Amino acid sequence: MSEIKNRLTTTAGAPMPTNEHSQTAGPRGPLLLQDYQLLEKLAHQNRERIPERAVHANGWGLEGIFTVTHDITRYTRAKLFSEIGKTTDVLSRWSTVAGEQGAADAERDVRGFSLKFYTEEGNWDMVGNNTPVFFVRDAYKFPDFIRTQKRHPKTNLRSPEAMFDFWAAQPESVHQVTILMSDRGIPVNPSHMNGYGSHTFSFWNADGERFWVKLHFKTQQGHAHHTNAEAERLIGKTRENYQEDLYNMVNEGRFPKWTLFLQVMPEREAETVPYNPFDVTKVWPHADYPLIEVGELEMNRIPENYFQMVENAAYSPSNVVPGIGFSPDKMLQARIFSYADAHRYRLGTHYEALPANAPKAADVNHYHKDGSMRFFRNDTGNPDAYYEPNQYENAPVADPSVQEPPLTISGDADRYGNAQDVDDYTQPRALFNLFDDGQKQRLYENYAAAMGPVSKPVKERWYAVLAKVSAEYEAGVRAANDALDSDVNAVPVTDDTPVPAE
Ligand code: NDP
Numbered sequence: 001m002s003e004i005k006n007r008l009t010t011t012a013g014a015p016m017p018t019n020e021h022s023q024t025a026g027p028r029g030p031l032l033l034q035d036y037q038l039l040e041k042l043a044h045q046n047r048e049r050i051p052e053r054a055v056h057a058n059g060w061g062l063e064g065i066f067t068v069t070h071d072i073t074r075y076t077r078a079k080l081f082s083e084i085g086k087t088t089d090v091l092s093r094w095s096t097v098a099g100e101q102g103a104a105d106a107e108r109d110v111r112g113f114s115l116k117f118y119t120e121e122g123n124w125d126m127v128g129n130n131t132p133v134f135f136v137r138d139a140y141k142f143p144d145f146i147r148t149q150k151r152h153p154k155t156n157l158r159s160p161e162a163m164f165d166f167w168a169a170q171p172e173s174v175h176q177v178t179i180l181m182s183d184r185g186i187p188v189n190p191s192h193m194n195g196y197g198s199h200t201f202s203f204w205n206a207d208g209e210r211f212w213v214k215l216h217f218k219t220q221q222g223h224a225h226h227t228n229a230e231a232e233r234l235i236g237k238t239r240e241n242y243q244e245d246l247y248n249m250v251n252e253g254r255f256p257k258w259t260l261f262l263q264v265m266p267e268r269e270a271e272t273v274p275y276n277p278f279d280v281t282k283v284w285p286h287a288d289y290p291l292i293e294v295g296e297l298e299m300n301r302i303p304e305n306y307f308q309m310v311e312n313a314a315y316s317p318s319n320v321v322p323g324i325g326f327s328p329d330k331m332l333q334a335r336i337f338s339y340a341d342a343h344r345y346r347l348g349t350h351y352e353a354l355p356a357n358a359p360k361a362a363d364v365n366h367y368h369k370d371g372s373m374r375f376f377r378n379d380t381g382n383p384d385a386y387y388e389p390n391q392y393e394n395a396p397v398a399d400p401s402v403q404e405p406p407l408t409i410s411g412d413a414d415r416y417g418n419a420q421d422v423d424d425y426t427q428p429r430a431l432f433n434l435f436d437d438g439q440k441q442r443l444y445e446n447y448a449a450a451m452g453p454v455s456k457p458v459k460e461r462w463y464a465v466l467a468k469v470s471a472e473y474e475a476g477v478r479a480a481n482d483a484l485d486s487d488v489n490a491v492p493v494t495d496d497t498p499v500p501a502e
Contacts, residue, residue, distance in 0.1 A: 002015065010037055011040065022035055023038070050311070050346060051346050052101050053095075053346065054342065055098070056095035056096070056112045057095070057099065057100050058099045058100065058101055058103045058105070059094060059096075059112065059311075060094050060095070060105075060190060060242050060246050061091060061092050061310035062091075062246060062250060062256075062299035062302060062303070063300070063303055063309070064089075064090050064092065064255070064297065064298050064299035064300050064301060065088070065090060066080070066087065066088045066115075066260070066295055066297050067086070067087050067295055068080070068081055068083065068087075068294065068295045069084060069293065069294070069295045069296055070084065070292070070293045071084055072203075072262065072294055073206070074205060075203045075211050075262070076204065076205055076323040077323035078121070078124070078203070078321055078322065078323030078324050079120050079321070079322075079323070080119040080124065081295075088118060088361075089118040089360055090115050090117055090297060090299070091115070091116040091118075091303075091309065091313060091356060092113075092114065092115050092116075092190075092299050093112065093114045093310055094114070094130075094190035094242070095111065095112035095114075096109040096110075096111060097109050097110050097111075097149060098149040098150060103239070104235040105239060105240055105241050105243065106186055106226055106231040106234050106235050106241055106242075107231070107235075108180065108181075108185040108186050108228070108446065108450070109185070110129050110130065110176070110180060111130040112127075113128045113130050113194075113195030113217070114126065114128065115128075115195070115297070116315060116319075118359060118360035118361050118362075119321050119361060120361040120362055121322055122319070122321045122359055122362045123319050123321070123357070123362075124319060124320060124321045124324055125315045125317060125318075126195075126215060127315045127316065127317045127335070128195050128196050128198050128217075129195070129198050130184070130187065130190075130193040130194055130195060130196070131176060131179045131180075131184075131196060131198065132216070133179070133281050133282060133283060134176055134198055134331060135167070135170070135176045135177070135281075136170055136173060136281070136331070137172055137279050137280055137330060137331060138330050138331070138417065139331050139335070139338075141170065142331070142334065142338075145166060145170075147162075148165070148166040160450055160451060160452070160453050160454050161454050161458060163450075164451060164454045164458050164459070164462050167462065167465070168458060168461035168462045168464075171424045171465050171468070172281040172422070174465050174466065174469055175281055175282070175424070175427055175431070176281065178428045178431055178432060178443070178469075181443050181446045182431075182435065182442075182443050182446070183223075183442060183443075184225055186226040187223075187224070187225055187226075188226055188245075189242045190242060190246065191221045191249060191256035192219055192221050192222065192224035193223065194216065194217060194218050194219055194223075195217035195258065196214070196216055197214060197215030198280055199278075199280050199317070200212050200213070200277055200278050200280075200329050200332075201213050201214075201324060201326065201327055201332075202267075202326060202327050203262075203264075203324060204323060204404060204405050210267040210325075210405055210407070211264050211266060212266075212267065212269075212270055212277060212278075213264050214283075214284055215260065215261075215262060216260070216291060217258040217260050217261075218258060218259050218261060219258055220256075220257040220258060221257070228445070228446060228449050247302060250299070250300060250301065257296055257297060257299075258296070258297040259293060259295075259296055259297075260294040260295045260296070260297060261292060261293055261294060262292045263284050263286075263289035263290070263292070265277060265284065265289060273288070275423070276422070278327050278328045278330075279422070280331045280332070281424065282427055283427060308354075308355055308356065309355065309356045312347060312351075312354045312355070312357070313357065314340075314343035314346075314347055314357050315339065316336070316339035316340040316343065317336050317339060318336045318339065322402040328409070349371030349372050349373065350372070350375070353376050353378075365396035366378070366396060367386065367388055367396065369386060380394065380395065381394060382395060424468075425469045428469045429469050429470050429473075432469060432470050433470075441476070443473075443476070444477050444480035445480050447477045447480060447481065448477070448480035448484040451477075451481055452484060459481060462477075463477065
């Protein structure tokens with residue numbers, strides 16, 4: 001028996017004589033095909049990457065803990081909120097939307113803000129953003145919207161023309177675009193931004209009462225953002241400043257924290273509020289639905305292996321637990337399907353069994369069986385109980401006590417779209433009016449930087465949308481664009497550009 005501890009083996013467990021020297025015909029000779037462990041090493045390397053996410057590819061994650069500080073059991077029976085002081089393990093992933101893996105962290109973009117709560121009744125995924133609203137309200141438009149954010153088929157470059165062409169045809173997007181172009185468009189790092197569930201969700205309590213809720217994770221580090229100029233300088237030095245900041249913060253014991261607040265609307269009130277409370281392009285004004293404090297999130301551990309815990313993390317709004325449910329929000333309804341489906345494609349049939357996604361505090365018992373990467377036992381100890389109904393006592397059995405209360409819905413099946421009388425301008429106007437003069441000026445200049453290459457007709461169409469929000473807003477963005485257009489310094493430097501005299 002060998003004395004070597006941690007003896008190197010093949011993937012099948014056989015001891016390996018070397019991990020450095022190929023088997024060749026003579027010292028200078030060609031390789032031998034029979035050197036299978038070399039082939040294995042090369043083949044494995046080719047498979048070390050998985051398809052990157054179509055959106056939110058560039059991400060950063062931490063592990064941490066959520067602690068309940070206030071009693072909300074009158075709204076939900078979810079076990080993670082069952083008592084003050086209760087703690088639940090959490091895995092976070094923050095991300096930019098458009099950039100591929102390796103894109104600069106400090107780009108102007110919406111940030112994903114996803115949390116997986118490993119509760120004792122299964123995993124609850126809060127798959128939000130750092131903005132309370134979204135660009136479109138109907139999922140039919142979602143793939144097109146994303147296409148405008150990604151690369152143009154011919155130039156293989158991002159296309160501001162496509163972005164503004166699309167947005168100008170979707171006035172509902174002006175709320176989110178205003179946030180994107182505001183100071184909050186480039187957070188210093190994820191610890192300095194809020195997270196929002198964005199959609200309306202439902203909570204239901206032990207008595208079967210349902211409430212509509214909005215989720216707000218407010219940063220305890222304070223908001224901090226980069227201007228475009230700061231971000232450009234930063235990206236010149238490092239493209240990975242978010243990863244660096246989060247790593248350093250946690251290593252130095254400066255754990256980022258957020259306070260969770262809820263807005264709560266009784267179920268029936270949704271029929272009487274003057275706006276559609278399930279429209280993800282709108283917020284619920286705080287004056288109507290004040291924030292209710294719930295608990296604290298502290299992210300305090302760096303995952304041991306980024307690929308295993310962050311790249312393999314699969315968040316989906318479909319992961320809810322008893323006491324938490326969906327709402328009629330059309331975008332949410334589509335994400336319930338499309339996020340889980342994206343993970344089936346990206347990670348495989350049994351993606352929920354990977355370490356990042358497997359429940360930590362709950363048992364898993366189900367009848368979903370074979371398929372690629374079935375690397376775990378799921379026969380619950382009884383090979384006969386592979387279908388249901390069955391005669392066996394120790395087979396998985398449904399629990400009617402976790403049935404969600406019935407949801408009243410009504411209306412004719414139709415495609416309502418433009419027939420709806422929706423006010424897309426009041427809320428962006430309220431946001432614009434919150435900005436001081438400095439914030440407004442930076443908003444205008446951020447637009448000008450983003451709209452530089454956009455054609456005149458598309459610019460005019462977007463100005464027409466802004467004018468409906470506010471004449472001041474439209475005039476400011478137009479003036480900033482005109483100033484940039486006439487900036488003679490914008491001529492690029494070439495090899496023939498004369499060197500200025502000392
Ligand atoms: P409030 O004055 O009560 O709230 C204003 C909100 O605006 C605060 O939540 C603040 O976030 C947030 N805010 C400030 N600057 C920005 C920015 N650049 N980008 C995004 N959010 C920002 O007013 P209302 O509730 O009546 O809302 C007015 C407008 O504020 C809304 O139309 C919406 O655009 C925006 N807003 C509203 C939210 C809501 O849930 N009601 C949430 C976020 C934005 P913070 O407290 O973290 O500083």
